[in-house]
Amino acid sequence: xxxxxxxxxxxxxxxxxxxxxxxxLYPLGQLVYLSLTSSSLLGGSEFIGLRNYIRAFTDQTFxxxxxxxxxxxxxxxxxxMGLGYLLALLTAGTGAIARFTRAVVxxxxxxxxxxxxxxxxxxxxxxxxxxxxxxxxxxxxxxxVVWFVDADVGLWAVIISVVWKVVGFGMILFVAAIxxxxxxxxxxxxxxxxxxxxxxxxxxLPLTYRTILLTTLISAIGSMLAFDQFYIMTSGGPKSETFTxxxxxxxxxxxxxxxxxxxxxxxxxxxxxxxxxxxQIALTRRGAVR
Amino acid sequence: MNVLKGLRNIALGAAVAxxxxxxxxxVAADSLTMWVRASGANAAQHxxxxxxxxxxxxxxxxxxxxxxxxxxxxTGVQAGEVPDVISFDLIYMPDxxxxxxxxxxxxxxxxxxxxxxxxxxxxxxxxxxxxLYGTGFTPDVSIxxxxxxLFKKAGLDPNKPPTTLDQIHExxxxxxxxxxxxxxxxxxxxxxxxxxFTTSPMxxxxxxxxxxxxxxxxxxxxxxxxEVLQLFRDMWTEGLVPKSAQADNGSNFVAxxxxxxxxxxxxxxxxxSDLKKDVxxxxxxxxxxxxxxxxxxxxxxxxxxxxxPKGSKHADVALQFIKWELTDEAQLEGxxxxxxxxxxTDLADNKYFKSEPRVVxxxxxxxxxxxxxxxxxxxxxxxxSSPWIEMIQAAVFDGKVDEAIATAKQKMKAxxxx
Numbered sequence: 202x203x204x205x206x207x208x209x210x211x212x213x214x215x216x217x218x219x220x221x222x223x224x225x226l227y228p229l230g231q232l233v234y235l236s237l238t239s240s241s242l243l244g245g246s247e248f249i250g251l252r253n254y255i256r257a258f259t260d261q262t263f264x265x266x267x268x269x270x271x272x273x274x275x276x277x278x279x280x281x282m283g284l285g286y287l288l289a290l291l292t293a294g295t296g297a298i299a300r301f302t303r304a305v306v307x308x309x310x311x312x313x314x315x316x317x318x319x320x321x322x323x324x325x326x327x328x329x330x331x332x333x334x335x336x337x338x339x340x341x342x343x344x345x346v347v348w349f350v351d352a353d354v355g356l357w358a359v360i361i362s363v364v365w366k367v368v369g370f371g372m373i374l375f376v377a378a379i380x381x382x383x384x385x386x387x388x389x390x391x392x393x394x395x396x397x398x399x400x401x402x403x404x405x406l407p408l409t410y411r412t413i414l415l416t417t418l419i420s421a422i423g424s425m426l427a428f429d430q431f432y433i434m435t436s437g438g439p440k441s442e443t444f445t446x447x448x449x450x451x452x453x454x455x456x457x458x459x460x461x462x463x464x465x466x467x468x469x470x471x472x473x474x475x476x477x478x479x480x481q482i483a484l485t486r487r488g489a490v491r
Numbered sequence: 492m493n494v495l496k497g498l499r500n501i502a503l504g505a506a507v508a509x510x511x512x513x514x515x516x517x518v519a520a521d522s523l524t525m526w527v528r529a530s531g532a533n534a535a536q537h538x539x540x541x542x543x544x545x546x547x548x549x550x551x552x553x554x555x556x557x558x559x560x561x562x563x564x565x566t567g568v569q570a571g572e573v574p575d576v577i578s579f580d581l582i583y584m585p586d587x588x589x590x591x592x593x594x595x596x597x598x599x600x601x602x603x604x605x606x607x608x609x610x611x612x613x614x615x616x617x618x619x620x621x622x623l624y625g626t627g628f629t630p631d632v633s634i635x636x637x638x639x640x641l642f643k644k645a646g647l648d649p650n651k652p653p654t655t656l657d658q659i660h661e662x663x664x665x666x667x668x669x670x671x672x673x674x675x676x677x678x679x680x681x682x683x684x685x686x687x688f689t690t691s692p693m694x695x696x697x698x699x700x701x702x703x704x705x706x707x708x709x710x711x712x713x714x715x716x717x718e719v720l721q722l723f724r725d726m727w728t729e730g731l732v733p734k735s736a737q738a739d740n741g742s743n744f745v746a747x748x749x750x751x752x753x754x755x756x757x758x759x760x761x762x763x764s765d766l767k768k769d770v771x772x773x774x775x776x777x778x779x780x781x782x783x784x785x786x787x788x789x790x791x792x793x794x795x796x797x798x799x800p801k802g803s804k805h806a807d808v809a810l811q812f813i814k815w816e817l818t819d820e821a822q823l824e825g826x827x828x829x830x831x832x833x834x835x836t837d838l839a840d841n842k843y844f845k846s847e848p849r850v851v852x853x854x855x856x857x858x859x860x861x862x863x864x865x866x867x868x869x870x871x872x873x874x875x876s877s878p879w880i881e882m883i884q885a886a887v888f889d890g891k892v893d894e895a896i897a898t899a900k901q902k903m904k905a906x907x908x909x
Contacts, residue, residue: 242561242562242565243565243587243589245590326743327734327738328743328747347734347735347737347738348738349738436681436740437875437876438681438738438740438880438884439738440881440885441876444876452875455562457867457870458869
């Protein structure tokens with residue numbers, strides 16, 4: 202920072218630095234401090250050092266919830282990305298039908314996740330749910346499925362609902378990326394005799410690679426922080442098998458009133474998500490260089 | 492450090508004020524503020540309207556979503572921004588009293604003739620170290636509800652509801668025999684709150700002690716726990732309970748009974764008015780939740796208590812309100828007139844309930860009901876991962892009755908010692 206220009210630059214940055222300091226760094230510092238205390242929602246707090254962290258490492262429900270969250274992320278991310286990309290390929294055109302389809306697929310994105318989860322919870326209901334009625338009418342099942350009685354079946358019910366809600370977001374980003382591919386490149390490939398899928402594989406996919414990775418990163422982080430859909434649709438059941446990490450933090454902080462321990466769990470999850478995101482960004486860079 | 496504490500309090504105060512302010516109605520400067528949880532808002536509104544119509548100092552009611560009440564009160568107390576009077580789920584009383592959130596009203600309530608007539612469960616729950624911190628406000632209580640139409644079709648006497656656990660089983664079998672889509676019994680298998688409300692009284696009626704107030708107490712002790720779980724297990728394996736019960740987190744707690752295809756189930760007094768409104772043609776009866784032997788009965792006393800938070804700016808008027816809400820006028824004209832149970836048991840049989848004896852039964856259940864006095868009720872019972880709900884699921888749906896009880900005992904003791 203030498204000369205007048207440096208100070209002026211810093212001056213321009215000040216609002217952003219103040220904002221980040223007040224709304225990111227200060228709360229983060231508070232969270233770290235909270236994680237080192239026995240703070241209770243009902244009052245009372247004592248500095249207990251790393252005791253919460255030691256406890257977290259033996260908290261089986263937390264590790265199970267983390268494992269379940271990773272499983273959910275691993276299942277849903279490829280579905281969201283694959284389906285989103287296919288829909289983007291279908292609707293990337295500028296025709297009226299393509300634009301209409303884009304709007305229809307994107308519509309659920311603007312609905313709150315809580316609302317959509319509640320909607321799907323009742324759609325899956327074994328007695329009045331339309332989803333079971335559809336499956337029965339199509340003779341796929343003979344009896345209504347009780348979706349949330351089994352952790353795996355419940356997980357797929359949640360995945361179906363979230364895919365419906367979120368797939369339009371990825372699609373819109375992919376559409377933007379696909380539309381930014383120069384038409385000349387596609388025309389050249391066409392002249393060279395490349396078929397549609399060849400052009401998708403050899404031209405469109407490589408040129409939209411960075412967008413795919415960025416969208417995957419955003420989607421994976423979102424899935425790792427899943428809460429609303431499980432809170433509403435499975436309530437963590439059966440037998441606590443569908444608790445996600447954030448749900449377990451919520452339980453500890455606001456149901457068991459253990460704010461300090463809840464803060465500890467969130468620091469641990471934040472570190473895990475941070476490392477996973479850093480790895481993914483590093484891979485993105487390697488891919489871009491290649 | 493004090494500056495930091497001050498800043499934190501200002502921030503907390505601002506957060507609470509913003510949150511509450513957004514939902515609160517316009518309040519005159521000398522008005523009292525009252526917070527009430529959403530599920531008790533209807534009853535509270537009747538009482539507050541009646542108070543406001545006859546008193547100069549009005550009360551402005553703010554409805555707080557059920558699951559935000561603890562957070563709001565906790566942050567409010569720490570920031571010094573509390574309402575003058577508060578009504579909340581009675582089960583939080585021990586935690587709030589121990590945390591010092593509430594005002595001791597022992598001396599002021601001493602000699603109040605109406606206090607002695609309040610359902611004993613409320614007074615017991617609102618007492619901590621021999622000091623009183625609140626009283627009953629808008630009650631609810633669990634009962635056994637049965638479909639008289641199905642009783643008649645099954646050849647059972649509709650005026651003789653089951654009075655023992657064995658009779659529930661026997662009647663449920665006869666009702667299920669009416670058809671594959673008619674079920675004898677229903678309970679929400681994934682709902683901890685529903686089961687402590689309707690299943691635990693059968694255990695208590697049979698002689699069980701449910702939850703530990705301290706680490707020294709043995710939870711789930713005495714006869715009744717195993718018997719009730721075994722009864723539910725048997726009814727489950729015999730197909731007397733719909734399969735959907737296993738996954739019901741409370742969303743269908745009463746919805747299934749309204750279909751007319753359920754013979755018997757535990758429910759709350761609130762269901763009487765719901766059924767009369769939603770299925771006016773259904774003929775149903777109510778009775779106490781029974782135990783193993785004839786003559787044993789119990790209920791879970793639920794609903795809301797009323798108390799004065801520490802820091803109330805109009806504590807004297809708030810106390811007047813608490814005394815007033817126990818009077819005949821408030822109990823009868825504010826609650827009973829609107830088909831809401833009074834918290835005083837001596838008013839169970841009143842002029843407004845004459846035409847509805849089922850409500851009288853419910854009101855009487857308040858007198859014989861219990862409510863566990865424990866800290867960490869959420870951890871032990873109400874949470875989605877509580878030992879209570881895990882025990883019910885493992886025992887009823889997996890058939891591991893003894894193992895489930897042993898595990899729950901161990902976990903509850905660990906929670907009580909925390």
